[in-house]
Amino acid sequence: MESHHRNFSINLLLILILSLFFMSATTASFSIKEASIRDIQQAFLENNLTSRKLVEFYLHEIETLNPLLRAVIEVNPDALDLADKADEERRRIIAEGNHLGGLHGIPILLKDTIATKDKLNTTAGSYALLGSVVPRDAGVVEKLRKSGALILGKTSLSEWAYMRSFHNPKGWSARGGQGKNPYVLSGTPCGSSSGSAISVAANLVTVSLGAETHGSILCPSSHNSVVGIKPTVGLTSRAGVIPVAPRQDTIGTVSDAVYVLDAIVGFDQLDAGPTKAAEKYIPDGGYKQFLKKDGLTGKRIGIVRHPFFSFPHGSNISQVFEGHFDTLRRAGAVLVDNLEIEHIEIITNPSHSGELTVMKAEFKQSLNIYLKELITSPVRSLANVVAFNNNHKDLEKVDKFPQDMLIAAEKTHGMDGEEERAIVQKLERLSRDGFEKLMTEHELDAIATPGSDFAAVLAIGGYPGISVPAAYDEDNDGMPIGICFGGLRGTEPKLIEIAYAFEQATLVRKPPSLKSTSEDEKRSITLLLVSSQ
């Protein structure tokens, strides 16, 4: 078992955190919507807010908006008790003159792949795991609780982190239904950490955690106008997280995300190899020190246009991004334009590069280990999951939503085969001769690209990336689009400086115009629900 774990660590898996950067340093009157963790903690200290009030606010928003958005699968029945406990504890700790944990009293939602040992289920959106009992909190959850965070619930996702079928719509799962983009209800929320992004975008929670193997944090962050950090693989523990491909899997966060990142990074005995190897990247004093408004000064940023700039030349969105590049230059960055990444066509095509082949093999191998470690579970193997879906067609809707990727993964034989080993070496070579060579040759701190397609480059090498809201595409119903800053392993400090300074220079993010109170809105929500069934 132990050696299997080690194997995976050199294989694929990613986890991510979503939130907003600090939108404002000072606010005249306190409003929970769009408030940052720092705002909220200040309000706690000034006795203007309690964790109970905050949780009550979010529970009300979830109750009102979730029938439409389907971002939350389960709410923690103990949330209000946990809030009361946090309020009491805060008074006691302050009275004793001691320090509060970095996330003390802050509610957080977790992607439904992140295990919690409480009343919440952990199911990856599938009925096959409903009622399963996990052995313990995931490593990152243990760290969150230690820093004082309250687990508010579980978010929806693309089922099995999109490993059920690439033919299914992103953001859909049997248990969660179809997650909706709060900006463009008819558009995609992207995935697979769809609910984590939607819930932060729509102010259903302050921060949420997601996980990324290939784009699963960066893409929904871009589409839902929130900040998403996908950390270097190994910086955050994957123990207790329903896996996809541990070689690429990672857990992440932004600004507020930076507060969460500070709480969740570090060694975990149950994901020992990768978390030990990445420990050297964690800066003394944590990541908050890199939230600097002048963070762009002297940074060298590469622009790789092909194939990441697919907008029609002269279109509004293309002009908006040229404007952003000017902003980066004005803020003191040096832009190195028109760069090319060797073999980019292969890297961005997972079927062609072999990434998909190893992902399927790794998924089966690591999922089977996860399922065997459960205390009780309706399913104990990927084969059981496929059979469960076939035997519960009514629940799992397999006629409408296929499970061909689960079936294909079941046919693989683990990561020890010659083919898999050769592919892993090929992916390492593609990263070395492509992204790494480009970064070193031009002495770059980051590559900036529109949207989240760059996630493909970051995925195969375990590299970090941050998505920051950048625009609303008027030619596409106002669909949000982010800018992605990607860098070499362990360069989170530089990426945070760049992303935060960009955010502060542009302040693009605006909340979606959903109203939680109007009767008209409720009527249209009901109509929408009727029509989507």
Ligand SMILES: *[C@@H]1O[C@H](CO)[C@@H](O)[C@H](O)[C@H]1NC(C)=O
């Ligand atoms: C807290 O309340 C006081 C008095 O009502 C007000 O002056 C102060 O700005 C509030 N603080 C925050 C963070 O809202």
Ligand SMILES: *[C@@H]1O[C@H](CO)[C@@H](O)[C@H](O)[C@H]1NC(C)=O
């Ligand atoms: C977890 O699943 C069980 C069904 O097995 C259900 O009764 C329970 O309400 C679920 N928990 C939450 C918090 O929704």
Ligand SMILES: *[C@@H]1O[C@H](CO)[C@@H](O)[C@H](O)[C@H]1NC(C)=O
């Ligand atoms: C793009 O369109 C928006 C909305 O119509 C407008 O506010 C903005 O100025 C345009 N940007 C450019 C660079 O044309």
